[in-house]
Amino acid sequence: MNKEKLLYTPIKIIIPLIFLTIASYLMYKGAGYSISKTHIVMMMLLIIFANSSKKAFYFIIIPLVLLYMIYAPIGFTFGKASYQYIASIFTTDYSETTEFMNQIPIENWFYTLAILISVLLFRITTQKFNIHYTKNKTFLIIAIITLTFKQGPFDYFKNIKTSSMEVKHELTRLNEMKTENHWGKSTLTKKSTYDTYVLVIGESMRRDYLNLYGYPVKDTPFMNSTNGVVINGLESGGTNTIASLRLMLTKANTKTWQPNYALNFIDLANSAGFKTYWLSNQGYLGTYDTPVTSIATRSDYKYFTKYGAYDSANTSDYLLISKLKSILQTNPEKQKRLIVLHIYGSHPSACDRINDFNKKVISVKSEKYKYLACYVNSIAKTDDFLSKTYSLLEKNYKKNDDSFSLVFFADHGLAHRVIDNKILFNNNRVSKYHHDIPLMKFSSDDTQQIRYTAFKSGLNFTDGLAYWMGINNKNVTQNIDLFSSKSMSDDYGLHNKIKNSVNDPAIDIRGK
Known part of the structure; x- marks a missing residue:
């Protein structure tokens, strides 16, 4: 016992x-x-x-x-x-x-x-x-x-x-910048040759999933065939929308990787006399609720498909096309314009992004690869969106002699994640491809498509936009050409940030 x-x-x-x-x-x-x-x-x-x-x-x-x-x-x-x-x-x-x-x-x-x-x-x-x-x-x-x-x-x-x-510190800074603008007066150079400049901001798009950059599924027919300049080498400022765009759309501090909202690119365009427009299919949650919204509200004209919508439904990027059409038809004084289109693109969940897209380029039998198929088709939808945007600009050019330059880039990439034996995408980790994003420019006077492989840092993106629009300002670093064959010399520590990250290249889903 x-x-x-x-x-x-x-x-x-x-x-x-x-x-x-x-x-x-x-x-x-x-x-x-x-x-x-x-x-x-x-x-x-x-x-x-x-x-x-x-x-x-x-x-x-x-x-x-x-x-x-x-x-x-x-x-x-x-x-x-x-x-x-x-x-x-x-x-x-x-x-x-x-x-x-x-x-x-x-x-x-x-x-x-x-x-x-x-x-x-x-x-x-x-x-x-x-x-x-x-x-x-x-x-x-x-x-x-x-x-x-x-x-x-x-x-x-x-x-x-x-x-x-x-986050609290950043939101405080955003509220404090309501009237703050450090650009001062800007002038236009001889390089400002177009009447309308259009910047399309894509969402969650890794460039290794674009046929334009070598992916085996033909998901980018417009990008492949349109005259312009294609850059293979742009690296985003971060691995999610807020972290990336707050650096890419302001004159970022390249040492600390911190944004400067008083030097944002919308204020820069305004200071040079551009009429500025921001058309967004992203949510609008309040005047200074997010870094991106705070920059958008600096525009002369703002349009959000989800204006104030905390309970908003899944809305289509195509809603922005009709709004763009009406804007292009109204410019009696021939004032230079900057129009930003912020789309939902391939934002998770990608399958919800393609409900209204009837030109799907691939389907799969295996549930394991179903989400990747949605992702590839969402890229095809963005390509179609760009095609429709370009078509409107081209028609307006022919009718009203309104020359244009259209730039497209994405805010960040994504990393693969296996959940319940299904391959998904999210931001739970950083991969070597997470910062790899597409960049291209299509202008009314382009006669051929040129492709360059050259490193471009997202931390210099606002300087690069200034060069594209031909804006001269004392705070702008000169001659930052996003569309040249010359690589930028400094990555500002990006290599160290991703050197120990996972290696998860694009997955070929043909026949899956």
Whole structure:
């Protein structure tokens, strides 16, 4: 009987620790961290010490666990909290949130629930078996030694706080720039030869999925055949819309990789006498809610398909075409114009982007590659959008002698992600192709298509836009030509940012 009791006692001690180990593991996994044995042990120690007091357990540990659970479904799927995800909480509308949440596998919700269940089972078993770990002196000594090395349980909250403060600081800066403009007066050079300049901003488009850049599916017939200049080598300013465009559409600090909203390219165009227009199929959430919106609101004319729409539905990029047509028909004073078209492009979920597109270029049988097929078809839709845009500009040129130059680029690429044996795209990690984005220019006086392979940095993009539009300003770095064969000499540390990133080249889905 004594032997049975001796055997039974260690088992009673181990069972609660098994529940606690599971809970601690899932909490760190759900926070998006790489699993560290040291951190798991420290989380366990924190809960064990708090468990010695009923009030401490229910008023400290349970709220702590619930806070971890709030982010856990996202953390299991996409990784730890970052500027990108915190910014999304501030700036994403209902439809984008739904698409984002639909990417989370159902089992991740069960893992999240398992966190709370495991913690409660730890509490129940320690009370039932009358186990008090903190009364053991050896345990206390080991615990103190462990805790003196690192304090891991609160790294999660430190990371959340840092990301939140970064977003808050940026939103404060955006509100402060309501009337701030540091460009001063600009002049036009002889290179400003066109009447209308059109900048189309694509979404979530990696250039290695474009047939124009070698992808085997013919998803870019317009880009392939139209006279102009195609650049293979533009690198984005970031790996998501906000992070990238806030650098590419302002005179960015190339040392700190920080934007300067007082030197944004819309104000630059305004200072040179351009009539500026911003037509967007992205959400408008308030005058200074996002960096991109804050830049857009500097335009003379703004049009958003989702104006103020927190509950907006999935809208088509084609809605911008009719608005562009009406603008092109109205320019009696022949004032130089800059028209920005910010499209939804290949934004996740790509399958929702192509509901109204009847020129699909590929289909697949395997569910594994279905999303990639949607992505490739969304690129074909963007190509068709550019074709329609170019056609309007060309007709207007022939009718009203309104010369034009059309530039297209995308804000960032994406990384492959396998979820439930399906290959998807998201921003949960950085790949070597994440910054690789398309860049091309089609003008009314082009007579052939020229292709250059040359490195161009997104941190010089506003300077490059100034050169394209022929704008001279004391704050603009001179002779930054985005469409020349000459590579830029400095990548401003981009290589170091991606040198340890994953290698996930485009996947050929033909015959899949």
